[in-house]
Amino acid sequence: MEFPRRVGLLARRTGFKKDALCRSVVTSRLARQLTNGTRVGGLSLLTSVRGHFSTHARFSTTASVKDCKALLYKSHGDPVQVVQLDGMELPAVDYGSVLVKMLAAPINPSDINMVQGTYAILPDLPAVGGNEGVGVVTEVGSQVTSLKVGDWVIPRDAGLGTWRTAAVFSEKALTPVPNDIPLLSAATLGVNPCTAFRMLSDFEALKPGDSVIQNAANSGVGQAVIQIAAARGIHTINVVRDRPDFQQLSDRLQELGASHVIKEEMLRKPEMKELFKKVPRPRLALNGVGGKSATELLRHLQSTGTMVTYGGMAKQPVTVPVSALIFKDVKVRGFWVTQWKRDHAHDEGALRDMLAQLCALIREGKLSPPACTEVGLQDHTKALASAMQPFASTKQVLVM
Numbered sequence: 001m002e003f004p005r006r007v008g009l010l011a012r013r014t015g016f017k018k019d020a021l022c023r024s025v026v027t028s029r030l031a032r033q034l035t036n037g038t039r040v041g042g043l044s045l046l047t048s049v050r051g052h053f054s055t056h057a058r059f060s061t062t063a064s065v066k067d068c069k070a071l072l073y074k075s076h077g078d079p080v081q082v083v084q085l086d087g088m089e090l091p092a093v094d095y096g097s098v099l100v101k102m103l104a105a106p107i108n109p110s111d112i113n114m115v116q117g118t119y120a121i122l123p124d125l126p127a128v129g130g131n132e133g134v135g136v137v138t139e140v141g142s143q144v145t146s147l148k149v150g151d152w153v154i155p156r157d158a159g160l161g162t163w164r165t166a167a168v169f170s171e172k173a174l175t176p177v178p179n180d181i182p183l184l185s186a187a188t189l190g191v192n193p194c195t196a197f198r199m200l201s202d203f204e205a206l207k208p209g210d211s212v213i214q215n216a217a218n219s220g221v222g223q224a225v226i227q228i229a230a231a232r233g234i235h236t237i238n239v240v241r242d243r244p245d246f247q248q249l250s251d252r253l254q255e256l257g258a259s260h261v262i263k264e265e266m267l268r269k270p271e272m273k274e275l276f277k278k279v280p281r282p283r284l285a286l287n288g289v290g291g292k293s294a295t296e297l298l299r300h301l302q303s304t305g306t307m308v309t310y311g312g313m314a315k316q317p318v319t320v321p322v323s324a325l326i327f328k329d330v331k332v333r334g335f336w337v338t339q340w341k342r343d344h345a346h347d348e349g350a351l352r353d354m355l356a357q358l359c360a361l362i363r364e365g366k367l368s369p370p371a372c373t374e375v376g377l378q379d380h381t382k383a384l385a386s387a388m389q390p391f392a393s394t395k396q397v398l399v400m
Contacts, residue, residue, distance in 0.1 A: 065099060065138070066090060070164035071380050071398075074126040076117030079384045083115060083129055085377055091168050095143040100153060100169055104187035105133025105162035106372070107387040107396040108220070109311070114159075121159055121338070128161030130398070134177065134186040135167075144171045152179040154190045156351070158338045165377070165400045177355060181362045184369045187397060188220065193358050193367065195310055195337045196224035200232070203306045203333060204284045208233030211279045213297055215239040215264070216288035216313060218249055220370045220395060223256055225286060228358075230257025231366045235279045237300075239264055239293070243391050256368070267296035276300075284308070291316030298324050298332075306331040372397045 067089050073082045093099050111130055113119040137151045147153065153174040155162065160173060177186050200206065212229055216222050217238030229236045238253055240246070242263045250261040259279060266272065285297040288311035298307055298320060307330060309318055324330045344350045361367035371394040375383040383396040 065101075065166050068164050068166040069377055070128045070161070071130070071377060072126050072128055073115050076115065076122075076125075079112055079115040079129075079388070080381055083380060083384060085380060088128075088164065090166065093139050093141050093168055095141040096172075097141050097168050097170050098137050098144055098147055098153075098174070099139035099166065100135035100174070101138050101166050102133055102135040102162060102164055102400045103152075104183055104374075104400065105130045105398045106188050107383060107398065108132060108191060109313075109387075110158070110191070111163075112384075112388060120336070123159045123161070128164050128167075130162035130164075131155065131158040131160065132188065132191045133162035133398075134183065134189070135162075136179075138166075141171070147171055147174065147176060150179075151176045152186055153177065154186065156345075157341055163377070163380070163398055175351060175355070178359055181359055182369070184372050184374075184397060185362050185367075188369045188372075188395065189355070189358060191337060192220035192370075193224040193228070194340075194354060195221050195335065196228050197354055197358060198337065198340055199286055199308050199310065199335055200225065200228055200234070200284070202335075203308050203331075206232070206234050206284065209235070209280070210284075211235040211237060211259075211282040212284045212286065213237040213239065213282040213300055214286035214288070215293045215297060216311065217253060217258070217261065219288055219311075221286075221288060221310065223253070223370050224367065226253060226256045226258045227367045228361065231361055235259040237262065237275070237279065237282060239267060239297070241391075245393075249393075264293060264296075267293075267300070272300060281305075286310065287318065288313060290314045290318050292319075294318045295321065298330060301328065301330050303328045304330070306333055308333045308335050310335045310337075370395045374399045376400075 067087055069085060070088045071083050072086050075082055108131065110119060114122060115129055132155065134152055134154050137147050137149055137153060140147055140149060154177050156173055156175050160169065177189060212234055214222055214225055214236065218240050222238065226236050226238060236259050238258045238261045240249060240261065240263065242265065243249065246263065253261050260275060281300060281302045283302050283305045285301050285307040287294040287297055287307055287309040290312040291314040293314065294309065301307060320332055341351065358367060373394045374397050377398055377400065380398065383398065386392065387396045
């Protein structure tokens with residue numbers, strides 16, 4: 001295989017730029033020739049690159065990339081108005097940090113809320129937007145042990161700032177993910193699938209044949225709930241707002257594994273009794289909306305069932321009927337995946353096991369990312385505006 005083509009294939013595999021790889025190979029070969037006094041024509045391309053980068057990373061504390069492009073905001077407000085594309089200088093890679101080339105980062109509702117200044121945690125300003133995404137490690141500090149050049153990584157916690165082309169992060173701020181899963185799956189792995197996984201696992205001991213009811217079923221979390229539940233043999237009753245393309249949306253959710261897709265209005269109709277002749281009443285309700293929608297979910301829970309609230313899209317309080325507490329003894333809980341990760345910060349196995357199970361479902365074709373629109377950083381204004389539209393059908397993903 002001719003040299004340029006081999007370099008091109010390796011660039012796509014590793015995430016490095018093609019011209020950087022060419023320089024790396026040449027530098028590596030020259031260094032070996034000078035050291036050994038012999039030709040190394042038989043040296044494989046991949047070994048040359050890995051050898052160059054690992055040697056460089058082991059001894060250098062200066063980042064090979066000096067700056068990056070990033071989506072910054074200097075004040076809170078409307079994301080379309082306050083988020084700007086700008087250049088940033090990168091700090092040196094010290095002994096405990098890594099240089100990461102960002103590959104893709106979604107725009108999630110929590111990202112929008114953070115820019116607006118309404119989220120539970122807010123970074124110091126100016127800040128880089130984005131809490132989720134995937135990147136490839138291109139350089140490691142001398143005392144980094146859990147990561148190596150070429151690893152794909154995602155943030156462990158919120159507030160890292162992923163809407164940028166490159167960054168120097170602490171080793172402890174990242175967790176590796178396999179690079180044999182689709183890029184968009186990796187970019188959207190850390191928030192919504194993890195939220196769905198934990199809610200289906202931690203609040204009720206669900207068994208095959210049990211039922212779960214959820215609103216916001218077309219959201220990123222909702223779609224992950226449908227797929228993970230289907231893989232476990234659990235029925236899902238999926239509630240969405242009425243819309244012109246309801247049937248199209250219903251068909252798409254059923255293709256993912258949804259047992260039933262209904263409109264919000266259906267929750268208040270006698271037809272729900274007919275539905276529960278087909279599936280048992282749910283033991284678990286998942287609320288991402290709040291307001292009347294959450295109250296209706298509670299009405300359909302089994303006795304001693306649990307409703308878990310993870311979002312509040314309606315921006316209305318959750319009202320719990322007294323009868324549900326007294327006569328059905330329902331439990332009302334909340335969940336925030338960021339808090340779960342912080343609570344398990346010293347339990348490395350818990351996060352890795354969850355990610356391993358999710359990646360296994362991805363490889364088996366049982367867990368796919370939501371429909372995504374890929375956009376460049378230069379088109380961020382349009383992407384942010386699209387992400388805030390009601391009835392958005394696709395997730396905006398920034399591709400670097």
